[in-house]
Amino acid sequence: MKFGLDVPTTGAYADARAQAALAAEAEAAGWDGFFVWDVPAGIDPWLALTAIALQTTRIKIGLLVLPLARHRPWLVAKRLADLDQLSGERVICTVGLGHLDSAFSSYGEESDPLIRAQKLDEGLAILTGLWATDPFSFTGEHYQIHQVSLASRPLQSPRIPLWIAGGWPRRPPFRRAAKFDGICFKSIHHETRKWLTLDEFQTGLAYVHTHRTQDTPFEVIMSGETPLDRQQGIDIVTPFQEAGATWWVEEGLGWSFEEFRERIRSGPPRR
Numbered sequence: 001m002k003f004g005l006d007v008p009t010t011g012a013y014a015d016a017r018a019q020a021a022l023a024a025e026a027e028a029a030g031w032d033g034f035f036v037w038d039v040p041a042g043i044d045p046w047l048a049l050t051a052i053a054l055q056t057t058r059i060k061i062g063l064l065v066l067p068l069a070r071h072r073p074w075l076v077a078k079r080l081a082d083l084d085q086l087s088g089e090r091v092i093c094t095v096g097l098g099h100l101d102s103a104f105s106s107y108g109e110e111s112d113p114l115i116r117a118q119k120l121d122e123g124l125a126i127l128t129g130l131w132a133t134d135p136f137s138f139t140g141e142h143y144q145i146h147q148v149s150l151a152s153r154p155l156q157s158p159r160i161p162l163w164i165a166g167g168w169p170r171r172p173p174f175r176r177a178a179k180f181d182g183i184c185f186k187s188i189h190h191e192t193r194k195w196l197t198l199d200e201f202q203t204g205l206a207y208v209h210t211h212r213t214q215d216t217p218f219e220v221i222m223s224g225e226t227p228l229d230r231q232q233g234i235d236i237v238t239p240f241q242e243a244g245a246t247w248w249v250e251e252g253l254g255w256s257f258e259e260f261r262e263r264i265r266s267g268p269p270r271r
Helices: 016-029 045-055 073-087 113-132 172-177 198-210 230-242 257-265
Strands: 002-007 033-036 060-067 091-096 136-139 144-148 162-166 182-185 219-224 247-251
Touching: 002 016, 016 033, 016 045, 016 257, 033 045, 033 091, 033 247, 045 060, 045 073, 060 073, 060 162, 073 091, 073 113, 091 113, 091 182, 113 136, 113 162, 113 172, 162 172, 172 182, 172 198, 182 198, 198 230, 230 247
Parallel strands: 002 033, 002 247, 033 060, 060 091, 091 162, 162 182, 182 219, 219 247
Antiparallel strands: 136 144
16 A cells, blocks of 8 residues: 645645645655645645655655646646656646535636536546647537647656546546546545545445456545554554555645644554
């Protein structure tokens, strides 16, 4: 199992230098991934990731979660490719609908989740197409591009890994994830605000596997919070690892900046 961090980009975290320093400490402490938010109220995640890439050498970096419907997908394809070049093949991108409608409607953008889902699917087709075909054209309901070439391509082959975020029991994200490189379970139910149980994780994972048609590497990401006590953390993580999780992502929601920094420095709950 690999261990990552889900790092806010708001408040005390809204500083590219602070993000880069945290990432360097995370790398030194043995974490495998450092993933930042993409929310309107936070620091620009592309700026943060650039600083992080320049201050680290090994740790995987990326977005968790990128609400693709809020972005021009061809610009996302270019930025991810540039970042993959800069970081030396270390980028992973997690995409989803974005769970707050206000993050769209407050800026005059489409908030209907069904339309956002359509734009997400078209955006994923554009990302993968631009990385694989030169030049690339696409005609969809929401996006059209004609004979476009990227100035730079990702170093990773066949592409930058694309993980799909989903909250079980909402099934469409899990069917979408089956076509890509990983499923990222939301650890807290949006409606009930309760933690996802092991049984729910197993049911969701079984569902996504029934829709897998490719024999390619597929990551299973579970997230949550573990205490500073390493053994207690191992006890929380191990059942999910044994059930099929390949990544555990530590969330920074329940900690102050300094508390989360201490949690990062203490290292992952690795057996």
